[in-house]
Amino acid sequence: MKDTTAAYGTITKVLHWGMALLLLWQFLSAGARYFFEDTAIEAFFWPSHKPLGVVLLVLIVLRLVWALMNRNNRPPSVGMAAKLGHLSLYALVLLTPIVALIRQYGSGRSFEVFGIPVFSGFEGERIEWMMDLGGNFHGEMGWVLLLFVTGHIFMAYHHRKNPNKTDVLPRMWKK
Numbered sequence: 761m762k763d764t765t766a767a768y769g770t771i772t773k774v775l776h777w778g779m780a781l782l783l784l785w786q787f788l789s790a791g792a793r794y795f796f797e798d799t800a801i802e803a804f805f806w807p808s809h810k811p812l813g814v815v816l817l818v819l820i821v822l823r824l825v826w827a828l829m830n831r832n833n834r835p836p837s838v839g840m841a842a843k844l845g846h847l848s849l850y851a852l853v854l855l856t857p858i859v860a861l862i863r864q865y866g867s868g869r870s871f872e873v874f875g876i877p878v879f880s881g882f883e884g885e886r887i888e889w890m891m892d893l894g895g896n897f898h899g900e901m902g903w904v905l906l907l908f909v910t911g912h913i914f915m916a917y918h919h920r921k922n923p924n925k926t927d928v929l930p931r932m933w934k935k
């Protein structure tokens with residue numbers, strides 16, 4: 761279950777690959793909104809964007825706690841760039857939905873996820889700085905995350921194919 765210095769454990773692997781699949785879906789819904797606004801494609805994908813975004817936020821918090829619990833017992837990082845890259849992925853998956861939720865709160869509208877109330881909403885003016893924060897940064901941070909994920913996948917491939925590098929895929933993939 762737990763990580764070792766030779767490989768990641770089951771919990772880390774399930775979180776890593778499970779979240780990779782959920783993020784793929786999240787980007788399909790973002791892409792549907794960006795490229796296919798007001799079409800059947802957007803109508804199909806977009807309704808899952810907010811609820812799945814909240815699920816991803818909960819999962820990344822659990823994953824952060826798990827990473828901290830295992831921090832002295834994980835495969836060693838292959839370098840400073842890898843360490844900073846992984847840290848940036850954590851930061852972006854954490855901050856992107858938080859910024860969206862701040863905007864959601866600022867709108868004053870009630871908000872629920874799978875029938876569970878998150879905000880009850882409020883009367884009166886919406887909170888402009890909260891609206892601006894989300895409006896200026898949420899989508900942009902999301903696209904930067906996609907860029908970093910693409911770089912991450914490319915680097916995993918590069919380390920696998922280059923004989924001078926450590927192949928890191930087995931530590932995250934093999935049983």
Ligand code: HEM
Binds near residue numbers: 790861895
């Ligand atoms: C890890 C989680 C999330 C990711 C990666 C993500 C990603 C994105 C991206 C890339 C866009 C830009 C789409 C475009 O350019 O049209 C976007 C838009 C949007 N997202 Fe998210 N999102 C996440 C979570 C959330 C959450 C939790 C909410 C709501 C509570 C939310 C609400 C919205 C809304 C309303 C838009 C359209 C307005 C805008 O572009 O800012 N997202 N999201």
Ligand code: HEM
Binds near residue numbers: 827842846929931
């Ligand atoms: C096809 C997609 C992906 C592949 C092939 C892949 C591959 C890998 C590999 C081989 C490692 C181990 C690296 C090492 O120990 O040095 C790793 C770790 C990691 N990956 Fe991915 N990855 C993918 C998708 C993602 C996505 C979408 C995220 C987004 C958050 C992500 C975040 C991380 C993080 C944060 C680590 C460090 C270990 C941890 O804390 O879980 N990966 N990945």
